[in-house]
Amino acid sequence: MNAPFYVAGAIALVSTLLVITRASAVHALLYLIVSLLAIAVIFFQLGAPFIAALEVIIYAGAIMVVFVFVVMLLNLGPRSVDAERAWLSPVGFVGPIVLGAILAAELLYIVSIAPRPGSASSLVSPTAVGASLFGPYYLGVELGSFLLLAGLVGALHLARSTEQAAR
Amino acid sequence: MFPVPANVALGLAALLFLIGLVGVLVRRNLVFILLSIEIMLNAAGLAFVVGGARWHQPDGQVMFLFILAVAAAEVSVGLGLVLRLHRQGDSLDVDAASSLRG
Numbered sequence: 001m002n003a004p005f006y007v008a009g010a011i012a013l014v015s016t017l018l019v020i021t022r023a024s025a026v027h028a029l030l031y032l033i034v035s036l037l038a039i040a041v042i043f044f045q046l047g048a049p050f051i052a053a054l055e056v057i058i059y060a061g062a063i064m065v066v067f068v069f070v071v072m073l074l075n076l077g078p079r080s081v082d083a084e085r086a087w088l089s090p091v092g093f094v095g096p097i098v099l100g101a102i103l104a105a106e107l108l109y110i111v112s113i114a115p116r117p118g119s120a121s122s123l124v125s126p127t128a129v130g131a132s133l134f135g136p137y138y139l140g141v142e143l144g145s146f147l148l149l150a151g152l153v154g155a156l157h158l159a160r161s162t163e164q165a166a167r
Numbered sequence: 168m169f170p171v172p173a174n175v176a177l178g179l180a181a182l183l184f185l186i187g188l189v190g191v192l193v194r195r196n197l198v199f200i201l202l203s204i205e206i207m208l209n210a211a212g213l214a215f216v217v218g219g220a221r222w223h224q225p226d227g228q229v230m231f232l233f234i235l236a237v238a239a240a241e242v243s244v245g246l247g248l249v250l251r252l253h254r255q256g257d258s259l260d261v262d263a264a265s266s267l268r269g
Contacts, residue, residue, distance in 0.1 A: 020190030096192035107181040119170035144236040151240030158247030
């Protein structure tokens, strides 16, 4: 019984549930950061310390900071929280939750009847990950850099103000 | 350190993914939809890392790095769209963007 794994998993599930039910965007972001940190603990338990560090630095650090920055730019006040509460009717939750519960039951059944589940804790060193990344996967790294460049150009174009675009 | 059963870890990834899916279906605010997509991408990455650890291969962690790159690109474009939508209609309701124009 690996107690840190189960505690971190429970924290991840609860905080992720809180993310999708909050009315305020900032509260949801902070809960998502808690969830990502809990998943980083799980990565550490699974023997992936490099990925755990990247989860904290890039996901909980960089990507969430971009979200916080945009929420700040949007300047959402109490008015938007009230509108959000009005949109969050319990009736709207029924259909997706029923469908999600059916899918969850199926997936949990399938993973529970696995013949040889085995242990998922094995240390794969960052050295092996780096050697694989720049060995058999070098084409994927190049494509990833293209994708990030395309994302940069797309974000620049979309976020430009319309007055500047007219000029 | 006690071993983690692979099926429990995969079940956790499946549950996190489904919470993100429910979030995409339920919410109407574009920021929350993007957050839910982040949850789903992260859960898929967790499943990849569990698979890699189960078979003692680095490929799962390599795939997580690619998912990280995809998530970063998706967030930058998505948040650009959020800013544009907010500037146009003063609302983040995705239904307000149902009729796109040039």
